[in-house]
Amino acid sequence: MKIPDDVRKDIPLTSEVIYFDSTATSLTPKPVVEAMEEYYLRYRANVHRGVHRLSQIATHRYEESRKVVAEFINAKFEEIVFTRNTSESLNLVALGLEHIFRPGDKIVTTPYEHHSDLLPWQRLAKRKGLKLEFIEGDDEGNLDLGDAERKIRGARLVAVQHVSNALGVIHEVEELGKLAEEEGAIFVVDAAQSAGHMEVDVKKLHADFLAFSGHKGPMGPTGIGVLYISEEFFEAFEPPLIGGGTIEDVSLDDYKLTEPPERFEAGTPNIGGAIGLAAGIRYIQRIGLDKIEEQEHKLVKRITEGLDELEIPWYGPRDLKKHAGVVSFNVPPLHPHDVAAILDEHNIMVRSGHHCALPVMKKLGINGTVRASFHVYNSVEEVETFLGVMEELVKSLRG
Ligand SMILES: Cc1ncc(COP(=O)(O)O)c(C=O)c1O
Missing domain, CATH: 3.40.640.10 (Type I PLP-dependent aspartate aminotransferase-like (Major domain))
Known part of the structure; x- marks a missing residue:
């Protein structure tokens, strides 16, 4: 199976939106x-x-x-x-x-x-x-x-x-x-x-x-x-x-x-x-768990690099071997929900809030995060699109 193209063909929604919310629930293949x-x-x-x-x-x-x-x-x-x-x-x-x-x-x-x-x-x-x-x-x-x-x-x-x-x-x-x-x-x-x-x-x-x-x-x-x-x-x-x-x-x-x-x-x-x-x-x-891990790792590597370049703080381990396909971040001073709403306007679905982990938010002293989460059907091109939107957003915030 060609990753992610063949999987994307089985999931019609992948051609309509950029779905970065698989931690909440995954898209469904035919x-x-x-x-x-x-x-x-x-x-x-x-x-x-x-x-x-x-x-x-x-x-x-x-x-x-x-x-x-x-x-x-x-x-x-x-x-x-x-x-x-x-x-x-x-x-x-x-x-x-x-x-x-x-x-x-x-x-x-x-x-x-x-x-x-x-x-x-x-x-x-x-x-x-x-x-x-x-x-x-x-x-x-x-x-x-x-x-x-x-x-x-x-x-x-x-x-x-x-x-x-x-x-x-x-x-x-x-x-x-x-x-x-x-x-x-x-x-x-x-x-x-x-x-x-x-x-x-x-x-x-x-x-x-x-x-x-x-x-x-x-x-x-x-x-x-x-x-x-x-x-x-x-x-x-x-x-x-x-x-x-x-x-x-x-x-x-x-x-x-x-x-x-x-x-x-x-x-x-x-x-x-x-x-x-x-x-x-x-x-x-049929896809293979090793292929899934490999693809998600590629996506996490690119998104964290991109967020670093834009000086957007992200959470979780810096050691990416310990980082699964879930990347939480914030764009101060914006509320996570506002960032998610802006991304939605660009057809990108992410989750925002406390993610049913309030003690984690309290430990970090924040009220929530924006969370981009992946599955094997996500592509590096989608991450690039996301980073492009984020770049515009920080430019408008920082002047
Ligand atoms: C780590 C973890 N545990 C438990 C749950 C609860 O799963 P469900 O809502 O399917 O019961 C979730 C859901 O996001 C989760 O991420």
């Missing part, structure tokens, strides 16, 4: 839409409970999608639970493990987490009288691994993001996972910004739980997410939602839960979403 269309138009039915032909096909395709996801992150088939998104997956982890915590237990995370990997732990800590500690790090988002080692000592659970959606920093998740494992702590990974952009391997990361969304890196639809639950936790993890599909037997006053993964998926799932997600993953695999 094969994903076609896979979902096929489900809705050709074999639309509910899964698991039907004997009829359509239900059999739908069940087969739904479970086949689970297999695609499992292989994608090097997990077992039964360890994959479909959810709505990363936020739901992480909330489920906190709720499903709540019963194992005792007052005084320690949870360790970082100051760079998305709210979805912070609030569930804050609430759990309040409810159960737990200690919540944060691994120190600098303003670029680099973690102090010495402090990580100290804080993880004696921890019951460690939760970290793989990649920051606000700063673009790639965290040393593998090392942190090893530290957690040595301490016997549960290791939870928020892979919302890494899955589909770089290798995510639950074994290499030593993950006990891992969450990601279908609509971001994997280029799938919205409304479908993944929760990986290591089989070691099949008994300890209490499904927060139970009911249809989760049982082996029920009487009027009791029930017996069925085996995973059904045990953890109450009610009718997002069947079309799971099928679309699998199509997205297959699409990503």
